[in-house]
Amino acid sequence: MRRLAVPFLLAAVLTGCSSTEPGKPSAGDSGTGAPATGTSAGTAPVARPKAVDLKTIDPCTLITPDKKTALGLNVVDAGTPLPDYGEGSKRCNQSYVDRKYLGAIHTLLNGGVDRLKRTTGEAKLTELKVAGYPAYLTQTDSPGSVGGCEIYVDANDGQLLLVDTFGALGEQTATRDGACERGKALAEAVTTVLTTK
Structure with missing residues (x-):
C-alpha cells in the first residue's frame, strides 16, 4: 500500500505546480513578459490599398x-531596364510636351523599403502617401541638369515602383521643384491605375 501512496502523492505535488487555467502561470512560464502578438520579424504589415506583384506589370x-x-506628356515608351533593379525589372520613359523635363518609371524587384533605406539613407527620404500607398521621395543631383526627384511607391513586399522625374540636359528654365511637382503628379496618376491591376 505504501508503494502506491508515493506515486499518487508525487503526482498531486506536481499537479499543484502547474495550471492549465487561462491567464494563470505554470511551471513552464518564463515570466519574460514578451508580447504575444506581432510577426516574427517584429514589423507590422504595410497598409496598402492593394499589394500588386510588379513582376506582372508593364x-x-x-x-x-x-x-x-492631363500630365502634359509627349512620348511614353519602353526603355532598357537597369540591372540594379532586379531580374525581370521593366522601365518606361517619358518626355513632356514643353521639353523641360524627362521621366522614367521603373519596377524594382530586388528589395523593398528596408533596402531603400539602407542604400539611399533614411535621412535623405521624405515619407508621403501616393494614392493611398506609403511612398518615399528623395531629391537627386544630375550633372548638366537641375537634378530631379525620385518617388518610391511601396507597392508590394520587397518591390517598389520608382517614378523618376528630372530636368532635361541643358534646360535652363527647369527647376528641381518643378521636377518634384511633376514627379508627384505622375506618381499619383500611375499609382491610381496600379490599384486597378
Whole structure:
C-alpha cells in the first residue's frame, strides 16, 4: 500500500505546480513578459490599398491616354531596364510636351523599403502617401541638369515602383521643384491605375 501512496502523492505535488487555467502561470512560464502578438520579424504589415506583384506589370500601361494628356506628356515608351533593379525589372520613359523635363518609371524587384533605406539613407527620404500607398521621395543631383526627384511607391513586399522625374540636359528654365511637382503628379496618376491591376 505504501508503494502506491508515493506515486499518487508525487503526482498531486506536481499537479499543484502547474495550471492549465487561462491567464494563470505554470511551471513552464518564463515570466519574460514578451508580447504575444506581432510577426516574427517584429514589423507590422504595410497598409496598402492593394499589394500588386510588379513582376506582372508593364509600367507604360500605367499611363493611360487621358493621364498622358492631363500630365502634359509627349512620348511614353519602353526603355532598357537597369540591372540594379532586379531580374525581370521593366522601365518606361517619358518626355513632356514643353521639353523641360524627362521621366522614367521603373519596377524594382530586388528589395523593398528596408533596402531603400539602407542604400539611399533614411535621412535623405521624405515619407508621403501616393494614392493611398506609403511612398518615399528623395531629391537627386544630375550633372548638366537641375537634378530631379525620385518617388518610391511601396507597392508590394520587397518591390517598389520608382517614378523618376528630372530636368532635361541643358534646360535652363527647369527647376528641381518643378521636377518634384511633376514627379508627384505622375506618381499619383500611375499609382491610381496600379490599384486597378
